[in-house]
Amino acid sequence: xxxxxxxxxxxxRQTTGASEVTIQLTGRPRPPxxxxxxxIESPLVHKGQRIGMLRAxxxxxxxxxxxxxxxxxxxxxxxxxxxxxxxxxxxTKALTRRAFTSELGRAVSGYQRSGMPCSLIMFDLDHFKKIxxxxxxxxxxxxLRAVAHVVQSELRPLxxxxxxxxxxxxxxxxxDAATAMDIAERLRDVIEGTTVRDFPHVAFTASLGVASxxxxxxxxxxxxEAADARLYEAKMAGRNCVRGEFPGDWLSVVNC
Numbered sequence: 646x647x648x649x650x651x652x653x654x655x656x657x658r659q660t661t662g663a664s665e666v667t668i669q670l671t672g673r674p675r676p677p678x679x680x681x682x683x684x685i686e687s688p689l690v691h692k693g694q695r696i697g698m699l700r701a702x703x704x705x706x707x708x709x710x711x712x713x714x715x716x717x718x719x720x721x722x723x724x725x726x727x728x729x730x731x732x733x734x735x736x737t738k739a740l741t742r743r744a745f746t747s748e749l750g751r752a753v754s755g756y757q758r759s760g761m762p763c764s765l766i767m768f769d770l771d772h773f774k775k776i777x778x779x780x781x782x783x784x785x786x787x788x789l790r791a792v793a794h795v796v797q798s799e800l801r802p803l804x805x806x807x808x809x810x811x812x813x814x815x816x817x818x819x820x821d822a823a824t825a826m827d828i829a830e831r832l833r834d835v836i837e838g839t840t841v842r843d844f845p846h847v848a849f850t851a852s853l854g855v856a857s858x859x860x861x862x863x864x865x866x867x868x869x870e871a872a873d874a875r876l877y878e879a880k881m882a883g884r885n886c887v888r889g890e891f892p893g894d895w896l897s898v899v900n901c
Contacts (some may be wrong), residue, residue, distance in 0.1 A: 649728055650721065657717050661710040663684075669722065670697040672797065678702065684751060685711045691726045734808040737793035746865065749817055749824035756858045757804035758776045764825030766816040767872040768853040771884040773812040776849060784844045785812075791841045792851070796832055797892065804828075805852025815872070822857035822890060829853045829887045837885065852879040855889030 654666045667676040668689070678684060682702040689697040701710070732744040740748065752763040752880050770776070770792065777785040778815045796816065797806050805817040816832070836851045854875030855858065856862060862871050879888040 649724070653717060653721055654723065657701055660713050661701055661703070662701045662705075663710075664709055665702040667700045667702075668697060668725075669700070670725075671695065672794065673697075674798075676700075676802065676804070683861045685714055687711070689722040689725065689845045692781070696722060696725065707757050708747055713835075724876055737789050737808050739793045739814065740805060740807035742807060742809050743755065745805060745809065745815055745817070748805050748807070749815070749868070749899045750865045751856065752817055752819065753868065755861075756785060757769035757863065762819065762821040762824075762857070763868075764818050764822060764855060764857040765868050765872040766818060766825060766829045766853055766855050767809070767813065767869075767876045768816070768829075768832065768836075768851045769811070769813040769876065770836075771852055771880075773849075776847060780844060780847050784841070784847055787841045787843055788847065788849055791839055792836055792849075795835050795839050799828075799832060799835055815869075822855070822859075825855050825857055828886065829855050829889065833885065833887050851885045852884045854879055855887060857890075 649673065650668060650802055657663055657666050664682065667677055669675050676729050679702050683706060684700055684702050684706060686698055688695050689699055697703040698719055699714060701714055732741060749765065755761045756763045770788065773785065776788065791813070793806065793808070796814070800806060800816065800818075803819045807815045807817070809815050816828075818828055820828065833851055833853055836849070839849075841847060854872045854877070855867055856871035856875055858868060862868055875888045875890070879886050882888060
């Protein structure tokens with residue numbers, strides 16, 4: 646996602662002498678700080694609300710660097726707002742289906758060029774229609790927002806969360822099958838343990854399917870199809886579980 650800021654980052658480095666520039670959006674973990682470098686930072690504010698922090702690192706900054714960074718922070722905040730309007734789901738702030746599949750396509754291209762590992766976790770909330778019918782759509786919307794937030798907080802900077810439609814989500818993880826299974830089980834557990842503040846009496850779980858790129862699954866569509874099939878298997882196995890395939894062609898069923 647930081648690719649969208651490449652030009653701005655270049656200008657910040659050129660004008661402030663920074664050797665590294667990072668953006669931390671609200672709700673995301675702070676990127677690790679380089680050792681031995683001085684940090685200057687400026688908040689990202691849009692429509693009066695703080696949406697993140699812009700940081701620059703250098704061995705030594707010239708006079709006025711902090712002022713310059715503050716000016717760039719205004720530009721970054723405006724740029725992010727425009728990008729978010731086009732690429733983020735309004736309710737959950739996850740990537741839209743179109744934006745997510747584009748990210749997935751880039752990851753598949755990386756695998757085809759260099760063999761970089763890539764896995765897809767697909768999940769949806771169990772019996773979500775019943776939740777809406779019983780507790781109302783306000784409860785359903787609050788649960789979707791909460792699930793997206795807790796899942797996002799568990800992901801690494803390179804991973805991506807997308808809302809594929811309704812209560813179905815996709816998680817792109819730059820990892821092999823075994824690591825993706827571990828991540829999926831962690832997500833299953835954190836979703837099951839989530840309580841929504843305004844609806845603490847409503848319990849919910851998720852079923853997850855995991856697929857990874859390999860010799861037999863080497864295109865975006867094949868990866869989506871495989872993960873969707875594993876998600877279906879998880880639901881048929883009883884829900885609130887993870888189903889995927891480790892290297893060696895043996896199926897692993899977790900908590901089914």
